[in-house]
Amino acid sequence: MKTGDPELMREINRFHILDLIRRHGPIARVEICARGDLSSTTVSAITGALIEDGIVQPVPVGGIHESAARGRPRVMLQLNPSAARVVGLRVGPHGIAAAVTDFRGEVLSSLEVPVRVRRQPVTVVADLAEDAVRRVVVDAALTLRDVDSICATLPGIVEYGTGLVRASPIFAERDVLFGEALSRRLDIRTVVESDANAIALAEHWFGGCRDLGDFAVLFLEQSIGLGVMHDGRLFRGAHGLSHDIGRMVLGTDARGALVRLVDVASETAVLTAFEADPVVRDAARAGLGLRHAVERLGQTGLAAPPLVTEAGRAIGIAVANVATLFAPPRIILSGSLLGFGAPLVEAISAGFAEAVAEPLAEVTEILTDPPRGAARLGQGAAAVALCELYGSPWNTTGPVRPG
Template structure:
């Protein structure tokens, strides 16, 4: 790569302009010049090309006029028809699908309750295919109109190779789930971790639109970590996602290692309620966590049962807080977002997380980092997280195309 390569600089500017339109649109060319620190000539040339390619579109804003011409000001926004993608979220107890346009607006969503963990990978791929096809039809589209699909799931995923290295929903390791789904749909398919999808969704649609550096901790059956740095997802070798459930927090009396997943995953919390005779049936029906939440609400604040039940939740929260402190020690992000189904356990869990964090984090970092609790998402928002990954692929980077790849 040559430092002064004009074409590279044009692509970098093109990327930044498109990202500004996405984040702040409708936006004027004057504001783009100010935010991107680019000349009006450069902005006019690049936005003109983006309009010609059908990636952005001009809109006249009523009541706002150009100061010297008296005409309505022309603002720029993403062209929603530039591309359409499907976000597919595969979890232990169901499949969620969201079809979105190029702006990320949800055109149709679908939730399919199914015990994914009991099914072989080909069966899961068949179920996912059916769910995608149905959602696309409900959006008034055909598969030929879909530019790409992104499937997100808990665990460690190699974005570069499409391999699901390990996931609590698949018994086998190194699963080529994306390839299985792509062959069924005939649409390019990306596979990503839940945590990375949630992180990008927070940056595009959620509480972190205002910052480019933060981390998301996903608290479900796996405990994932998504990190955004400079507005880009941070991935490991081969695009490997981060699962911090294996983080070592101590040792057991027998000398074996005690990991975060042993204390704070959804399965670990439910195991703490195993004396409850209804738990097994509730867990088999995918309602184990809901049953735990109800039990927590019933026991109140006093008595031996309340102490035992709250102890399970508080132990999990403290472990999460210590793990979050370790993440802060390594990366020092200005914001940590907690997300995932475990947050249904409410204040008892969240307060324990904060106590564990304050206990373990270094004092200078404690003053620099805020912890934000993101309420558990509905089906459309979870699917939208996966769709954000697919859209990001279409936006591209400064080193390749920033717009939808159109068939030749």
């Protein structure tokens, strides 16, 4: 289809108008025209259709008038929360988080199931995910028939659109059709996305980057995912592939073997520093992961082990590489590793300062986002599902510009 096709342009304009209403609503039509650089005829036609379809609802504002001559109350537009409901599902190595949201992204119910997911057979993980979806939907006083879409997020390399998980620390197998497995169990279309991309979209939709179109997110857990927003859209690779920079080479060891980021800066790598502590070791084997190790440090008053500093420096170098490639105004660090607090963050800052080119250090802001609960993790996945419902009309490779 040509980018000049009138139907495609209408779909592009529809997506932008919905996005403006989501980000700035309640909003007047005249402001939509100004923010979207769209004609009043286009905005009136599209918003009229959205209202008729029940996707957008008008909100009369008493006492505020568009025209003193006409004397009619000014009408603002906002998303209709009941237009759709989606389920966001986050499958991590130590548990499953789920959340039901309405069309505005407001969480209706959420839950977190602590379970040792990592290395379970795919069928078992799919069964656990199905149970979580059914439970969270019931908690929201809904039925599966009320759910329009599901998005499941996982760490690793995910092929968006097909639901194919190319590689993930969750699964022992490669090329897992996880989206198909969930769709078959629940009879609802399920998209699959990387957790880093979902968190990036959540930051843009619900977090501190609502008005920032360009930024990057590093998600630091079992794998090290990278989510890149460019011009307000997720940047994906060929076939819609997500980015996992854990395989980034940092150098070589004393034997000449390659040292990769995941070897020193993942949950698994850092937990090796606690192998001498039987309490932490048993907790890790029980699937409690890094959170228990951080709590143990707080209880004992011990300093963070040197491996934490080493991991922080490696992450700082990786952040510098991201800044070199994309020069984003902001890079957000998120994930369980940040539970170590100041020792890790200070090491990240030192590694970044050591590796980044001076001009980029002046334009790129580094922010740390503390580990999130079930509602926020599920909300990130729900943001992906909502974006699907908004109907973004361009393809999934790179940040394609309309027209």
